[in-house]
Amino acid sequence: MSRADDDNAAPAGWRSRLKQIIEGYDAVLSLQHRREIARELQDEEDLFMLLCFCDMMGIPNPVGDMTLELYPYMLDRFHEWHQRQGMPRSPLDGFRCC
């Protein structure tokens, strides 16, 4: 490796090291904030899922025909949701994700 390559490698190493330090510092400070944001988003998600599936739980849903079309796209999210609600298996007969 030539001297010029060495000179280029050193600043690049420095830059990547500095970037790592800044990213680590940001991760330290934003850990708690990210948790709260994730919790807020999860709550919104849970409410949305409840609105979509409320008719299958005995709550009348005036827009059931439309939300029905969403079901195929929501299979994975539905699975995560019912597990989060403390139900290890799918609670719906017609909607078996697991």
Next chain:
Amino acid sequence: MNAIWIAIFGAVCFVMGYRFYSKFIAERIYRLDPDFQTPAHTYQDGVDYVPTNKWILWGHHFTSVAGAAPIVGPAIAIYWGWLPAILWVVLGTVFAAGVHDFGAVVLSNRHKGHSVGTLANKLIGQRAKLLFLFIILILVLMLNAVFAWVIANLFITFPASVLSVLIQIPLAVWIGYRVYRHSGSMLLPSVIALVVMYATALLASEVPILQFDLVSWFGGTDTAVAGGFNATSMAFLVWIVVLMAYVYIASTLPVWKLLQPRDYINSHQLVVGLALLYLGLFFGAPEMTAPSVNGEAEVSWYPLLFITIACGAISGFHGLVASGTTSKQIDKETDARMIGYGGALGEGMLALIAIIAVGTLFASSADFTATYSSFTAAGSNGLGSFVKGAGQLIGNLGIPEHMGSTLVAVIVVSFAATTLDTAIRLMRYIIAELGTEYGMPVIARKHVATSIAVIASAALVILPEGPKGFGSGGYLLWPLFGTSNQLLAGITLMLVSVWLKRQGRPVVFTLVPMLFLLVMTLWAMGQQVIFTWSGFGDADRNLLLFTFGSLILVFALWILLEASRSFRQGPTASQESLSSDESR
């Protein structure tokens, strides 16, 4: 003596403590297992349970536990001279705080990431849970009152800091919305916010019109204003009312809107503050001008020293953080040593620099004695002395001292404001839980519980009368705050000891700090309650402090009884279930 040697002594003790004592505790007592599946892996949910890199988690844990308390306590305790304060901070951190914080992380990690409160319920029973709730309630009540006084006091003493602190609120809300709605990193916006805040603080130091000097607005220190209040007393009253109104709104908002982004900015401030102070110390190499031992102190250093410095030597609040959030994010059990023990060492370094800042402030020992003429004067002047001393240390870096003091006042007020917000929020949850427990659903409502928390805290901070009138005596509550904090630490150490005993391991390393804390707490509170606040002999009666002191004394005795009962009895049904939790 040159203050650098004190910093080096503290750092060397901390390194040795980490290298040898924490290693011994980790291997022989807690017996950390690198193969143990931590709750972060077992219950990984992307929100609370997330395996996290140990360096990141250490930084997060440290910034969560460090605040204004490890500054205020040492600044008061230097009344007995810097040597007792330094020794308690160093020995307390190495042998008590480190073991306590580390133990809380390990205990919680071994029990599904449960918090100390839940573990108290499972390990000892329902009585312990209620005891725990009441002690936390008293702790946060004291915290609210003391920190409201801290902020009001600094706003009055350093009016140039007010505008900067006020600006932080809209900046934090802006950052919160930006990140919540548009995602992205908080790093750059928070650095911009910090620059704006510090620029405002420096500008306000030079431009009097930007200072919110209420005492001058009311006509000067001794001017009678209205209703028997003088200008200083009225300024305290106004700031406390403003703070309580603010904290009511802040603590009922979702955390991401204000609390979290402000916390993020404050974490920068912690790093910046520590760096500036230690750099100032090493560039200036000042002498300790305060006496090593204050021979003129009319109040004995024992046992009061051990409750005056709580955070910075050992603090029960750390157990709440360690078991509430940190333990749920541990990647490997062996990381607990660095995160728990190392977090306590970080706070010890903050307490050390607080002692050094006050110890190097004075021109001579006589100046120190004039400012710290009595224990009451130490309570009243300690915080102001720290801010001036820290300003002087920062002055060694070329920043004018008055500007440095304003910056430090902004940093301390920011810490205190965040703690106040969090504590009112916590108090609201506890009131709601107690309301549910005792069949009073009305007080479990958000605004009712918050109103109770805010009104009780405001009443508590306004009632103690200091030398400058109503509202200026909040520092009188400091020993009560320290005591309740130590009691909480005692409970955590007791739980760790009970767990160790049931595992058939030595308990002496957790039991001795626990007994030391409880004996000192009982002794100090007994002394204060009987000889100072009850009106016994020549002392003036103080019904408010007497009532709270007596309550805390009863709780301390209760904990001792519960501890001895737990040690004598075999495991109960709930303890068996706890055992099965661990043997997953």
